[in-house]
Amino acid sequence: MKKLIWSFVFVLGFFLLPFTTTHAAENDQQLIKEIKEIVKDTYVGTINGNLEKATSISEIMDMLDPYSTYFTKQEFENYMNSINLSTIGIGVVIEEHEDGIHILQVIEGSGAFEAGVQAGDIIIGVDGESIIGRSTQEASSLLIGNEGTKVEVTLKNSDSSKTTKTITRKKFTLPNVQTDLLFGNVGYISLASFSEDGAQLVKNALIDLKKRGATSFILDLQNNGGGYVTTAEELTGLFQSAKVAYLLEEAHNSYTIPAVQQDTKFPKDTRILVNRYSASASEMLSASLKDQKAAILYGETTYGKGAMQGFYTLQDGSYLKLTVGKFTGPAGHTIHEVGVKPNVQTTTAPIFQAHYDALKEKYPKYKQLSTVKNIADTQKFTVKIPAGLTSQIAKSNIQLAALGAKEVPVAVKIEGRTLTVTPKSALSPNQEYMLLIHPKSKDQKGYYQHIRISN
Structure with a gap:
């Protein structure tokens, strides 16, 4: 029996991940046999077909839920990088614009930063190809690539002049936590992903904002697709009355998982922002805090992924990501395919009502x-x-x-x-x-x- 090496609750990739299944492994009968044994022993969910008659890895995966996946070594590395907000590219945060692709942020130390690209510049061409009218996904596929390779980027600058820069692709990491001290000494912390160091980053932000005078807090989990289960357990421990992180149902056992208690705490009136793209570990934390009245949730009902995946290292060094459990908050309310309903449902940006209510309390x-x-x-x-x-x-x-x-x-x-x-x-x-x-x-x-x- 293969040992479970990591547990994840993650659904929405932040980066485009160029996955391509290795055909050499596709019909490796020894590998197929190994995967079948793991699925039979640990998989939680419906198997849509006859597992014993499957003759390829893709056939097995098609029988399982959409969160169970086979990864080659490279695909696994790309996936792990996505959780930790790392990728290889020119190092910019982008959005669509009528004139091309608008650069919102240039990551310090990235190839774009070293080439002198500025936030506010608009990308209008990549390697001589116009990207006006293209989506951010299409533009990203042209900008990412192997480390050390070069790409020619044509920019429309803020003064409407045009420049072309040759930029070297480098590995870079986006900031996972952003903070601000809002009016009324309300501390704001946004968390983009439940990265391995996510809880420590939030804890550091909490301590820093308290030093700057924050007396109440807003934690933003909007668009956060999840990540490490251990990070959710540690984050739960940052809240005063949260003793339980989540309830877990595996194939053969059920568990009550405690929060990992921290020496620094959010106040009880902390507000959590969620939306329809808050998923997996975000829902795990949100449900735990709501059930234990440890925080107040604002926004929309969350995505609805209450399934936990585990990673297994296979004999050839590839990986199997498999749904191994279903989780709920301490009250036992179903999350999977249902989501977590916030305490305060909003029709506009939830930070408006959350900040308003925080100020009312003052x-x-x-x-x-x-x-x-x-x-x-x-x-x-x-x-x-x-x-x-x-x-x-x-x-x-x-x-x-x-x-x-x-x-x-x-x-x-x-x-x-x-x-x-x-x-x-x-x-x-x-x-x-x-x-x-x-x-x-x-x-x-x-x-x-x-x-x-x-x-």
């Missing part, structure tokens, strides 16, 4: 005014204030916070019950804000209001 004695929706004028807006409040307002005591971001400097004019707020720079379409009206004295009431700008 002003428990303030009164909430009716939400102002669909404001079309980004240069200024007006709100009606309660009768009798005019005398309590000082212009210097009014603040406007961009939700998910910082304070917006404003000028304020008061005429009767009408409060006119003019920001120093135009407000952003589809952005949400919080207007805070602080009292002149402690014996007076403060107010806050949710402001939504239309497109």
Whole structure:
């Protein structure tokens, strides 16, 4: 019986992985026999066919769930790199643009960085081939390649000039954790993947934000496709009342897996952001925190992959990734093909409501005014204030916070019950804000209001 070497809950690849099954191994009867034995002993799920009659590796894989896969050595290395956000390419983060492919970020130390490529440049050609109108997937397939090889990239610069640079492909790693200190001393941490060091990166970010003055936190797991199970166990241990990481059902046994307790903790009012692409390990952590009331979930119902995969090293050095268990949160609610429903479902970016609620908790004695929706004028807006409040307002005591971001400097004019707020720079379409009206004295009431700008 082959030893299980790693357990993963991962579904959405961050990079394009050029997998090509090795045909030499496809019909290796000894290898096929070995895979059959592992499947019969440890696979959890329906086998759609007669396993004993299968004569090739691909035939076996077709009988199993979509998360069970055979990897050659190279494919396995590519897969592991994707979890740890490492790949070989020119070293840029990109998005589609009407003029080509827009560069959002240039990774320090990458080939693009060394060639002088700038964030904001637009890629319009690769090796003499136009990529205007192409998808990011198509562009990525041209930009990735073997380490040390060169690619000719034509750029449209911010001043509309065009340059062509020869860039050497190098291995690079995208930042897995990003942080910010939002208005009101709300610490924001986003985690892109449950990499091997993911829990330590989040822990370091938590400690750093506390030093910078953060008193409440938002952890963003949107679009996080999962990764190492051990990372989920360690992350669960960062939350005060979370004792159990998950419940696991394997082929022959069931287990209660404890959280790996940490010496630094998130506060109990921490908010977790999830969406339909939060999958696997993200769902494992989210379900655990929701079930144990260790955090508050915001966003959409998650992807719905409650299956755990294990890796087995085969006799020729290749690997079998196999579904070996189904997991749930401590309450036992099904995750697989169902997902995790957040405590607070949102129809706009969940960080808006999460930040708004975090700020509300900082002003428990303030009164909430009716939400102002669909404001079309980004240069200024007006709100009606309660009768009798005019005398309590000082212009210097009014603040406007961009939700998910910082304070917006404003000028304020008061005429009767009408409060006119003019920001120093135009407000952003589809952005949400919080207007805070602080009292002149402690014996007076403060107010806050949710402001939504239309497109």
